[in-house]
Amino acid sequence: MKNIKNYDAEKYSTDEYKRVDEGIYEYDDGGEKIFVTSLQFEQEPELGEGEDSSYISQDPLEGILDEFLCYISDFYDELNDGSSNVCYQEFASPNAEDIKSLRGIIGRHVWDKVDEEGYATLMIE
Numbered sequence: 001m002k003n004i005k006n007y008d009a010e011k012y013s014t015d016e017y018k019r020v021d022e023g024i025y026e027y028d029d030g031g032e033k034i035f036v037t038s039l040q041f042e043q044e045p046e047l048g049e050g051e052d053s054s055y056i057s058q059d060p061l062e063g064i065l066d067e068f069l070c071y072i073s074d075f076y077d078e079l080n081d082g083s084s085n086v087c088y089q090e091f092a093s094p095n096a097e098d099i100k101s102l103r104g105i106i107g108r109h110v111w112d113k114v115d116e117e118g119y120a121t122l123m124i125e
Helices: 061-068 096-105
Strands: 002-006 018-021 024-029 032-042 071-074 086-093 110-114 120-124
Touching (some): 018 096, 024 096, 032 071, 032 096, 061 071, 061 086
Antiparallel strands (some): 018 024, 024 032, 032 086
16 A cells, blocks of 8 residues: 545534544444544555455555554445545544554555565555
């Protein structure tokens, strides 16, 4: 993943969402506070990411979710239609600090480095 940027989804301007920090929003999910942020990024087919532009590769996405203890809460299907190499995802967590930490990848290069045994290590440069 490269060219990672903040994505301000239109839905964040509704009453359902409350801005709590730069690019971080809170909403109530049945009595539980959930914190979200949306990112846009480019996949790198030369690193095995999104070799078919119609889907978003699980690598390094799975490593990011594990590293920052979050999950994908919106896939933005209307934006991720395969017509562009730019992808959009909303990340969520019940912990605002996890989302704040995740936003540290903005402007960085993120990929999986695979060793000889086939094990992947998340790299953030």
